[in-house]
Amino acid sequence: MDGLILFLILALFISYFLPSIIGWNKEGRNGILISNVLLGWTIIGWFVVLYLAIFSKKLTKKTELANSSNYREFNINSTDYKVEGIQTNTEIKHENEIVMVELEQIETDTFSRFQLLSSDYIYVGDWLVTEGDYVKIGQPLLTINSGNYFENNSFTKQIESPKEGYITIPIRDFYGRKNISKINLFSIFNKDIDRQVFRYQTKYQTSIDNFTNATIYSWNFIRFSSIFKFKLENYSGKDFICFEYQYPQLKLSEIDKILFLLSNNEIIEFPLSSGKYKIDYNTKGFKVTLYSEEIDLLSNFSIESIRIHIESENQKIDIVLKDESAYPKRDLQFVIKETFSNYKEVVSTVDNYNPIFKSAGDIKSNNSNEKCFVYLMLDSVNNYHKIGISNKPEYREKTLQSENPTIVLICQKHYPTRKIAESIEKALHETFKEKRIRGEWFILTEEDINNIKETLS
Numbered sequence: 001m002d003g004l005i006l007f008l009i010l011a012l013f014i015s016y017f018l019p020s021i022i023g024w025n026k027e028g029r030n031g032i033l034i035s036n037v038l039l040g041w042t043i044i045g046w047f048v049v050l051y052l053a054i055f056s057k058k059l060t061k062k063t064e065l066a067n068s069s070n071y072r073e074f075n076i077n078s079t080d081y082k083v084e085g086i087q088t089n090t091e092i093k094h095e096n097e098i099v100m101v102e103l104e105q106i107e108t109d110t111f112s113r114f115q116l117l118s119s120d121y122i123y124v125g126d127w128l129v130t131e132g133d134y135v136k137i138g139q140p141l142l143t144i145n146s147g148n149y150f151e152n153n154s155f156t157k158q159i160e161s162p163k164e165g166y167i168t169i170p171i172r173d174f175y176g177r178k179n180i181s182k183i184n185l186f187s188i189f190n191k192d193i194d195r196q197v198f199r200y201q202t203k204y205q206t207s208i209d210n211f212t213n214a215t216i217y218s219w220n221f222i223r224f225s226s227i228f229k230f231k232l233e234n235y236s237g238k239d240f241i242c243f244e245y246q247y248p249q250l251k252l253s254e255i256d257k258i259l260f261l262l263s264n265n266e267i268i269e270f271p272l273s274s275g276k277y278k279i280d281y282n283t284k285g286f287k288v289t290l291y292s293e294e295i296d297l298l299s300n301f302s303i304e305s306i307r308i309h310i311e312s313e314n315q316k317i318d319i320v321l322k323d324e325s326a327y328p329k330r331d332l333q334f335v336i337k338e339t340f341s342n343y344k345e346v347v348s349t350v351d352n353y354n355p356i357f358k359s360a361g362d363i364k365s366n367n368s369n370e371k372c373f374v375y376l377m378l379d380s381v382n383n384y385h386k387i388g389i390s391n392k393p394e395y396r397e398k399t400l401q402s403e404n405p406t407i408v409l410i411c412q413k414h415y416p417t418r419k420i421a422e423s424i425e426k427a428l429h430e431t432f433k434e435k436r437i438r439g440e441w442f443i444l445t446e447e448d449i450n451n452i453k454e455t456l457s
Helices: 002-016 018-022 029-039 043-055 192-199 292-300 329-347 393-401 418-431 446-455
Strands: 087-094 097-107 111-118 122-127 140-146 156-160 165-168 184-189 204-208 215-219 222-225 228-235 238-246 257-262 267-271 276-278 283-289 303-310 315-320 356-359 362-365 372-379 384-390 407-415 436-438 441-443
Touching: 002 018, 018 029, 018 043, 029 043, 111 192, 140 184, 165 192, 184 192, 192 329, 192 436, 204 329, 215 329, 222 329, 228 329, 257 292, 267 292, 292 329, 292 356, 329 436, 372 393, 372 418, 372 446, 384 393, 384 418, 393 407, 407 418, 407 446, 418 446
Parallel strands: none
Antiparallel strands: 087 097, 097 111, 111 184, 122 140, 140 156, 165 184, 204 215, 215 228, 222 228, 228 238, 238 283, 257 267, 257 303, 276 283, 303 315, 356 362, 372 384, 372 407, 384 441, 436 441
């Protein structure tokens, strides 16, 4: 009996407010709702409100955008763009109503940022490009849908690129029907390197070991798969690379090793002979010594693939870097190189920094009394300059040229000890820090170059 009473009450409630429900997306819906509440109890009043709800026009979503002084018409699917200033407006006709969509463009020296301003509720349908793609004017970038859950008659339209360049998509993983109006939707960069620098920032944290009072510099993990990742760490002035893996999917021991294949065909081998640690039952790792030559190589050459060699089972697991939907292969390679370059730059300022060197296959501690050179190199393609140190700058030039033939050695100067060379390099880096692009690369003027030449003469 109670259930029947509840059902009847609910049915009467829905019946009473039926005009308001029908008129929810109609013009004058507030008036319909008020009339329904005040007059619905009278039979004649209820039918009058119902009539208004049924025959009222569907709600028109014009906004002040239509009155904008910057307004220009063009078809959203056309490449015949008429842009004035920094705003492009679009008029979409849909079932006798006008929806305004404004593509706002904010210009900087290196890129343009775009956001959509709409008189309607809009959300992303599908992206038609991926992160880092080179797009051309008029190329379809994504589809947008209009309407919320209360409206079935939404439209779907394509947004085309208003300029050419390399696209970055900060909100690619917007799920569901979240309104994207007034949100930075995408940016288009003139150069891919500028996109990568903007998109990916290398980060590290510092902490103190309470037992030894040693300072720890730790960089963010770089993940290669769901079960394998690595990070860089400097503990008390010493360089380490930390490999972490998921157990039992991977079962590694002290006789196993990890190999990096670089773009210059060199292979770096990391034996897991020491430094084993455990985070929890599923997460384990190895903390492996990182040599100065390896840091240099990984700062300048890309990783093509990784091999996990499990000696006990004679098993080789290859992780080949490839394009993913979220980011292209070259972006992951860029992040790795940037991380090693940033690591090298940061730890060089550590007071007790003590890098370890490999020489002719032998391991030896850093000798601050060995001779060393400070050099200046040029990449003639982008006019970036590299300020660095090396025991053999000509050999360093050749290793860089194997990947990028446009890099040339401009000048060098020999110093009696590596410690002196490091101090000169550090002073030059500090002098031109405002002109740093990444790592040891800088944008220099002709006067800057002449000053460095004089310093290294």
